[in-house]
Amino acid sequence: xxxxxxxxxxxxxxxxxxxxxxxxxxxxxxxxxxxxxxxxxxxxxxxxxxxxxxxxxxxxxxxxxxxxxxxxxxxxxxxxxxxxxxxxxxxxxxxxxxxxxxxxxxxxxxxxxxxxxxxxxxxxxxxxxxxxxxxxxxxxxxxxxxxxxxxxxxxxxxxxxxxxxxxxxxxxxxxxxxxxxxxxxxxxxxxxxxxxxxxxxxxxxxxxxxxxxxxxxxxxxxxxxxxxxxxxxxxxxxxxxxxxxxxxxxxxx
Amino acid sequence: xxxxxxxxxxxxxxxxxxxxxxxxxxxxxxxxxxxxxxxxxxxxxxxxxxxxxxxxxxxxxxxxxxxxxxxxxxxxxxxxxxxxxxxxxxxxxxxxxxxxxxxxxxxxxxxxxxxxxxxxxxxxxxxxxxxxxxxxxxxxxxxxxxxxxxxxxxxxxxxxxxxxxxxxxxxxxxxxxxxxxxxxxxxxxxxxxxxxxxxxxxxxxxxxxxxxxxxxxxxxxxxxxxxxxxxxxxxxxxxxxxxxxxxxxxxxxx
Numbered sequence: 426x427x428x429x430x431x432x433x434x435x436x437x438x439x440x441x442x443x444x445x446x447x448x449x450x451x452x453x454x455x456x457x458x459x460x461x462x463x464x465x466x467x468x469x470x471x472x473x474x475x476x477x478x479x480x481x482x483x484x485x486x487x488x489x490x491x492x493x494x495x496x497x498x499x500x501x502x503x504x505x506x507x508x509x510x511x512x513x514x515x516x517x518x519x520x521x522x523x524x525x526x527x528x529x530x531x532x533x534x535x536x537x538x539x540x541x542x543x544x545x546x547x548x549x550x551x552x553x554x555x556x557x558x559x560x561x562x563x564x565x566x567x568x569x570x571x572x573x574x575x576x577x578x579x580x581x582x583x584x585x586x587x588x589x590x591x592x593x594x595x596x597x598x599x600x601x602x603x604x605x606x607x608x609x610x611x612x613x614x615x616x617x618x619x620x621x622x623x624x625x626x627x628x629x630x631x632x633x634x635x636x637x638x639x640x641x642x643x644x645x646x647x648x649x650x651x652x653x654x655x656x657x658x659x660x661x662x663x664x665x666x667x668x669x670x671x672x673x674x675x676x677x678x
Numbered sequence: 679x680x681x682x683x684x685x686x687x688x689x690x691x692x693x694x695x696x697x698x699x700x701x702x703x704x705x706x707x708x709x710x711x712x713x714x715x716x717x718x719x720x721x722x723x724x725x726x727x728x729x730x731x732x733x734x735x736x737x738x739x740x741x742x743x744x745x746x747x748x749x750x751x752x753x754x755x756x757x758x759x760x761x762x763x764x765x766x767x768x769x770x771x772x773x774x775x776x777x778x779x780x781x782x783x784x785x786x787x788x789x790x791x792x793x794x795x796x797x798x799x800x801x802x803x804x805x806x807x808x809x810x811x812x813x814x815x816x817x818x819x820x821x822x823x824x825x826x827x828x829x830x831x832x833x834x835x836x837x838x839x840x841x842x843x844x845x846x847x848x849x850x851x852x853x854x855x856x857x858x859x860x861x862x863x864x865x866x867x868x869x870x871x872x873x874x875x876x877x878x879x880x881x882x883x884x885x886x887x888x889x890x891x892x893x894x895x896x897x898x899x900x901x902x903x904x905x906x907x908x909x910x911x912x913x914x915x916x917x918x919x920x921x922x923x924x925x926x927x928x929x930x931x932x
Contacts (some may be wrong), residue, residue, distance in 0.1 A: 458744045460747065480780060480813055494768050506768035519756040520742060526749045593730070 443618035453653030529655035624661035685710035
């Protein structure tokens with residue numbers, strides 16, 4: 426692997442990618458020094474990316490001592506296991522771990538479009554892992570994407586689904602400080618990078634996340650008090666601008 | 679070790695995700711109670727214990743549910759430490775998890791698409807299966823799994839279970855759809871792995887007989903064809919068909 430030292434940690438990422446941000450948060454929580462490399466996903470993919478992730482050719486990719494790890498939740502679990510002595514992201518108890526993995530998987534699940542892809546725009550061809558939509562967060566992301574991509578009846582339908590997802594998450598969070606309880610953990614890392622996207626979803630589809638899921642909004646603010654999260658997440662207005670760029674590029678307007 | 683009655687599995691006989699859990703429990707030497715579920719008419723227990731997806735498999739351990747087969751497999755591995763199915767090394771674990779994701783995300787849907795399509799659509803689906811198998815073949819031949827007997831090394835591991843329980847559909851679909859999916863000439867290492875996997879005693883005890891699977895697949899294919907021809911099929915049967923296919927192939931409800 427010519428371009429990178431065989432020692433050390435490199436993260437191939439894209440500034441606004443929620444999936445990349447999961448990895449950044451995990452690395453920060455663990456206090457791991459790493460080199461951040463921006464991939465311009467709107468342009469050609471770098472040789473390093475193609476070599477490190479030949480299966481999906483997408484960011485984020487974590488390269489540790491020359492070994493590439495792909496898929497954001499796989500990366501986060503890897504970070505948790507490779508640096509086990511600080512800030513555990515998964516709880517010790519197997520049942521609690523199963524719950525955490527379930528909800529993170531839920532968040533990721535239906536990001537992949539169904540076989541007969543109903544997406545009007547192959548946003549996936551452009552933006553990082555956005556084609557991989559499967560599981561709640563996937564559905565969440567896909568659904569969120571529909572909120573700003575679509576119009577009229579389709580958007581209204583997407584809004585309904587999205588609100589249902591928010592309420593499901595609100596229910597799971599309940600009155601806990603974080604999804605896993607008192608400690609910031611895996612599910613929080615999986616979900617929190619989508620919080621800056623709420624503004625875009627709300628503005629495009631005309632609803633208020635706070636009205637539907639006030640506990641979730643409060644949780645998002647609590648997470649932002651953590652340096653790892655505050656440093657990783659995009660500004661909601663920049664996210665909105667970015668969505669605008671994509672909309673123009675793919676002729677949604 | 680917990681008493682046998684503390685483990686109960688809600689599953690479906692033709693569901694590959696159920697087989698994954700059954701195989702893992704067998705490999706760990708764990709006894710469990712089994713309850714057959716009908717995808718079209720889920721039991722109250724299933725609805726209670728898996729309110730989010732309402733699907734099998736659900737593992738109940740002392741009445742606490744664990745859901746999603748890959749989550750269940752890791753739970754089993756972490757609760758009963760003997761005969762580990764996950765590697766110890768973090769990077770090897772990441773590789774196993776990545777390819778499990780690939781199996782669910784790319785391979786299973788492609789295989790399902792072969793079954794549910796025809797004509798040009800089917801040709802595309804077959805090509806996609808081949809593209810995905812090529813990626814696996816390469817990894818087996820030259821990559822992370824080079825020189826190993828199984829994905830897990832000398833013994834069956836998590837990835838063998840995930841890929842293996844489902845790969846038998848390849849042979850079934852080849853027969854029912856009359857397409858070639860796993861040509862031993864093109865995918866020699868994958869083919870050899872699959873044969874080896876299927877010969878393991880625990881696997882033979884878990885996976886239903888091929889003729890039962892063939893009969894099942896033919897039945898669904900018939901229903902699908904009559905659906906697309908517009909012949910008499912009631913709405914619940916149609917929903918059941920889709921549900922049954924999805925359950926059988928990749929465990930999702932579409």
